Amino acid sequence: MSENHIEHPSPKKYVQIAIVLGVLTAIEIALYYTEDIVGVFTDPLLIILAVGKFVIVVGWFMHLRFENKLINRFFTGGMILALILFAIVMFERASANFL
Amino acid sequence: MTKIIEPKKQSNIFRRPSSETGIWSWITTVDHKRIGIMYGYAAFFFLLIGGLEALVLRIQLSQPDNNFLTAAEYNAMFTMHGTTMIFLAIMPISAAFFNYLLPLQIGARDVAFPRLNALSFWIFIFGGAFLYSTFIFGTAGAPEGGYLAEEVGWLGSAPNGGWFGYQPNAGMKYSPGTAMDFWAIGLQILGIASLISAFNFITTIINMRTEGMRFMRMPVFTWMTFAVSFLLAFSLPIIAIALFYVTFDRKFGTTFFLTEGGGDPVLWQHLFWLFGHPEVYILILPAFGIVSEVLPTFSRKPLFGYAAIVFAGFGIAFIGFGVWAHHMFASAISPVAQAGFGLSTMVIAVPTGVKIFNWLGTIWGGKLKLNTPMLFSLGFIGMFVIGGLSGVTHSVVPADTQQTDTYYVVAHFHYVLFGGALFGIFSGLYYWFPKVWGKMYNETLGKIHFWTMLIGFNLTFGPMHWLGLQGQVRRTWVYAEETNLAFWNVVVTVGAFIIALSIIVFMINWIFSKRNGEKAPFDPWDARTIEWTIPSPTPVWNFSKAPVVKSLDDFWHAKYGEDDEGRSVRRDSADQLLQELEEEGLNPSEDIELPNPSYYPIILASGLPFLGYAVIYYSVPLAIVGTLLLLIGGFGWGTEPLEEAIEELEHE
Amino acid sequence: MSSSHTYPHEPTGVETRKLGMWVFLSTEILFFGTLITTFMIFKGRDFPGMKLTDVYDIPFTSISSFILLMSSLTMVLAHNALEANDQEKTRVWLLATAMLGAVFLAGQIYEFTEFYHKGFELGTNIFSSTFYVLTGFHGLHVFIGVVLLLALWSIGQRQKGLTLEGGMNLEFVALYWHFVDIVWIVLFTVVYLI
Numbered sequence: 001m002s003e004n005h006i007e008h009p010s011p012k013k014y015v016q017i018a019i020v021l022g023v024l025t026a027i028e029i030a031l032y033y034t035e036d037i038v039g040v041f042t043d044p045l046l047i048i049l050a051v052g053k054f055v056i057v058v059g060w061f062m063h064l065r066f067e068n069k070l071i072n073r074f075f076t077g078g079m080i081l082a083l084i085l086f087a088i089v090m091f092e093r094a095s096a097n098f099l
Numbered sequence: 100m101t102k103i104i105e106p107k108k109q110s111n112i113f114r115r116p117s118s119e120t121g122i123w124s125w126i127t128t129v130d131h132k133r134i135g136i137m138y139g140y141a142a143f144f145f146l147l148i149g150g151l152e153a154l155v156l157r158i159q160l161s162q163p164d165n166n167f168l169t170a171a172e173y174n175a176m177f178t179m180h181g182t183t184m185i186f187l188a189i190m191p192i193s194a195a196f197f198n199y200l201l202p203l204q205i206g207a208r209d210v211a212f213p214r215l216n217a218l219s220f221w222i223f224i225f226g227g228a229f230l231y232s233t234f235i236f237g238t239a240g241a242p243e244g245g246y247l248a249e250e251v252g253w254l255g256s257a258p259n260g261g262w263f264g265y266q267p268n269a270g271m272k273y274s275p276g277t278a279m280d281f282w283a284i285g286l287q288i289l290g291i292a293s294l295i296s297a298f299n300f301i302t303t304i305i306n307m308r309t310e311g312m313r314f315m316r317m318p319v320f321t322w323m324t325f326a327v328s329f330l331l332a333f334s335l336p337i338i339a340i341a342l343f344y345v346t347f348d349r350k351f352g353t354t355f356f357l358t359e360g361g362g363d364p365v366l367w368q369h370l371f372w373l374f375g376h377p378e379v380y381i382l383i384l385p386a387f388g389i390v391s392e393v394l395p396t397f398s399r400k401p402l403f404g405y406a407a408i409v410f411a412g413f414g415i416a417f418i419g420f421g422v423w424a425h426h427m428f429a430s431a432i433s434p435v436a437q438a439g440f441g442l443s444t445m446v447i448a449v450p451t452g453v454k455i456f457n458w459l460g461t462i463w464g465g466k467l468k469l470n471t472p473m474l475f476s477l478g479f480i481g482m483f484v485i486g487g488l489s490g491v492t493h494s495v496v497p498a499d500t501q502q503t504d505t506y507y508v509v510a511h512f513h514y515v516l517f518g519g520a521l522f523g524i525f526s527g528l529y530y531w532f533p534k535v536w537g538k539m540y541n542e543t544l545g546k547i548h549f550w551t552m553l554i555g556f557n558l559t560f561g562p563m564h565w566l567g568l569q570g571q572v573r574r575t576w577v578y579a580e581e582t583n584l585a586f587w588n589v590v591v592t593v594g595a596f597i598i599a600l601s602i603i604v605f606m607i608n609w610i611f612s613k614r615n616g617e618k619a620p621f622d623p624w625d626a627r628t629i630e631w632t633i634p635s636p637t638p639v640w641n642f643s644k645a646p647v648v649k650s651l652d653d654f655w656h657a658k659y660g661e662d663d664e665g666r667s668v669r670r671d672s673a674d675q676l677l678q679e680l681e682e683e684g685l686n687p688s689e690d691i692e693l694p695n696p697s698y699y700p701i702i703l704a705s706g707l708p709f710l711g712y713a714v715i716y717y718s719v720p721l722a723i724v725g726t727l728l729l730l731i732g733g734f735g736w737g738t739e740p741l742e743e744a745i746e747e748l749e750h751e
Numbered sequence: 752m753s754s755s756h757t758y759p760h761e762p763t764g765v766e767t768r769k770l771g772m773w774v775f776l777s778t779e780i781l782f783f784g785t786l787i788t789t790f791m792i793f794k795g796r797d798f799p800g801m802k803l804t805d806v807y808d809i810p811f812t813s814i815s816s817f818i819l820l821m822s823s824l825t826m827v828l829a830h831n832a833l834e835a836n837d838q839e840k841t842r843v844w845l846l847a848t849a850m851l852g853a854v855f856l857a858g859q860i861y862e863f864t865e866f867y868h869k870g871f872e873l874g875t876n877i878f879s880s881t882f883y884v885l886t887g888f889h890g891l892h893v894f895i896g897v898v899l900l901l902a903l904w905s906i907g908q909r910q911k912g913l914t915l916e917g918g919m920n921l922e923f924v925a926l927y928w929h930f931v932d933i934v935w936i937v938l939f940t941v942v943y944l945i
Binding site: 211212294297298299301302305306307308310312332333334335336337339340341343344347351352353354355360361362363366370737 | 761762763765767768770771774775777778779781782784785786789792793796797873874876877878880881884902
């Protein structure tokens with residue numbers, strides 16, 4: 001079990017990661033208040049930032065980077081399936097409601 | 100022989116259950132075989148109830164303008180028939196097969212999480228009981244502009260909005276009373292049960308395979324279990340949330356699916372069929388798996404195109420997620436979506452066709468033994484092809500809008516779910532009967548069962564095709580005399596009773612053979628997969644020592660070699676091998692560690708119906724009782740020592 | 752576990768329970784996916800003069816989001832401490848995580864009451880319904896997480912302390928907790944910022 005674990009990062013590393021997360025959050029909030037300046041780029045930037053935070057937490061805090069590929073495939077598989085299905089539903093509803 | 104070492108310290112709420120026979124041993128069991136058997140009996144009980152509901156429907160429709168049932172009662176009956184057959188009969192019967200066979204087929208001692216397995220079974224039982232308690236507690240008032248309250252009666256007090264629960268029809272306005280709440284929350288509970296078993300089976304298949312059991316050596320039934328578990332794991336969460344919304348709409352004044360509050364009834368259809376279409380494959384894929392085991396065994400040939408069947412199964416599962424809106428062609432969805440989903444529906448016929456050809460290729464040139472399991476499998480292929488072909492006709496959107504809501508559709512899905520799934524299930528019930536009970540079933544009665552069921556089935560659902568094309572509308576309690584639909588409706592009703600007769604034959608065979616049947620050898624069919632290398636009935640510990648698998652159809656290759664021309668020839672050593680296996684199977688030479696029985700699964704599961712009633716009656720005390728049961732069950736579960744009380748078999 | 756394993760479990764080399772946990776989390780994606788989809792579809796469908804977005808308190812929510820984010824750090828530190836078998840530190844970080852989670856929950860309760868007093872009930876309009884159900888469903892997950900953390904913490908008080916072996920151990924609670932956190936990362940953007 002734990003013998004064949006790949007070495008997990010040190011506490012110092014975790015704190016650094018948390019600082020990065022905090023900074024990204026700060027940027028998100030800043031973007032919210034500067035929507036008038038940033039304009040149409042606000043929403044895409046917000047989504048990119050959220051995805052970035054998501055990946056960091058999953059990869060480092062949940063140790064997905066250090067886990068077996070199998071688990072990785074599972075999680076990303078579920079993710080992709082959900083994204084495709086729900087994208088179709090959203091587009092279908094949007095087009096049916098406004099056509 | 101079997102000895103239980105008592106736990107040294109009791110730090111838990113209850114003493115650990117220790118009885119090995121009697122009712123408590125069944126209630127606390129975590130043995131996958133016992134759970135499988137209980138699943139089977141419970142599901143068959145619900146199959147009988149669902150069948151009775153179908154007969155009641157058919158009596159009503161046997162003549163024009165009949166008044167055997169009121170409209171309200173008819174609504175309740177067809178809703179409960181559909182809901183029961185799908186969620187309480189076919190799904191759990193498949194679960195019975197999964198439970199019993201999966202560990203045996205991959206050479207494991209039990210599933211990955213035995214207690215979770217028991218939990219999932221008890222949640223299913225409580226969910227079913229909760230749903231059916233609607234006949235005691237439920238009320239279905241008179242909807243605005245609908246039938247009168249006095250027409251509802253006892254039979255009509257069940258859920259009446261259809262198994263698909265379309266909104267806003269299933270909302271408070273058109274389905275007043277509590278009946279549809281029982282439906283929504285009952286399905287929610289049943290969903291939890293299936294979801295838990297899906298996690299369990301996925302993990303089991305990935306991680307509990309015995310040595311040498313690579314993925315591409317697994318029996319097809321195991322593969323189909325794998326595919327079904329994925330479908331369950333990824334589709335049930337969607338319906339769970341949708342049912343939450345329904346419950347909120349009905350009980351707490353939200354308007355998720357009600358246009359008057361800005362909601363979207365078509366969204367319900369999307370969410371429902373996002374689950375509902377994978378559900379169709381959840382029902383049929385286990386039968387595919389069973390048939391893929393039975394056909395090679397009774398054709399005495401390897402399965403034709405093993406890899407193709409496996410990949411086709413996963414192809415079906417994957418594409419099955421992308422065809423849901425073909426149930427909604429008559430709803431307000433956009434033309435682009437109609438075209439897209441029409442296409443994907445045609446595409447899914449391809450992997451299904453691949454499977455059919457594989458099965459035909461398996462039979463081709465084989466030395467067929469027409470025992471009852473084989474008959475049912477052959478019947479399955481025939482009936483499923485008919486149902487599959489009428490299914491493809493639905494992918495043509497203009498044709499589909501003509502057929503929607505007629506008996507043509509009813510004929511179609513009964514050909515796939517009865518002629519397909521149920522025939523496959525009966526095939527499996529006969530095939531593994533000797534393994535489970537150690538007795539042989541009666542072959543003559545089995546064949547009578549098959550032929551009466553085949554005839555009854557076709558009399559029932561064949562004429563529905565033309566009734567539908569002539570315009571008989573489904574979910575409608577009467578038809579007028581002038582429509583000239585009476586003749587075929589009589590035929591259909593007669594057919595339904597012939598099916599009932601065949602089920603009685605089946606039950607007689609089962610009860611009689613289980614008691615007085617001939618003793619079964621442990622490999623009665625000269626089979627191919629490793630569950631037949633152990634004694635019948637299966638010993639508690641399954642395999643005396645972990646089997647080592649060297650190839651696909653391992654057991655067959657142990658018994659048969661090839662001559663110079665590549666034909667299978669039985670090895671001289673085969674009989675001796677069988678004898679050795681039996682000897683070894685009954686007398687394990689090493690200590691065996693089995694999972695321990697537990698009270699907590701049933702305690703935990705019993706909390707859920709209380710929470711359900713609490714929502715229906717806005718009752719805080721019931722909610723507290725339910726939560727307490729969950730907490731006690733959860734706490735006991737978490738603190739139950741796993742490493743103590745190891746059951747050992749001491750061999751002397 | 753006992754030493755007499757007769758079976759070669761885990762041909763994949765992944766621990767069975769951990770695999771089960773990840774399968775569970777994968778399906779959780781579909782739960783939240785459905786909720787978020789509904790939220791997106793209904794976004795903007797509020798009645799004139801009754802826009803929930805007008806009463807959002809972004810600074811407040813930002814702080815509580817930050818608190819939940821940092822609870823992931825304390826969680827991973829607890830995990831790290833346990834890997835080094837430092838029981839004392841493990842307990843401290845566990846309790847810190849539970850407390851941060853509780854603060855987040857308190858914030859959510861405060862937010863809900865504020866909105867309620869401003870006239871947004873569950874059924875006021877479709878947008879408030881989706882808002883309450885979506886964030887409430889997440890809140891329920893946080894609540895369960897806090898209960899699990901406190902249970903772990905109290906087990907840690909015992910003489911034997913915590914280990915990374917056996918049933919519902921720290922590693923699984925940690926995975927669950929981080930998952931709850933990443934869901935909020937998405938929700939914070941989708942519900943509040945966009």
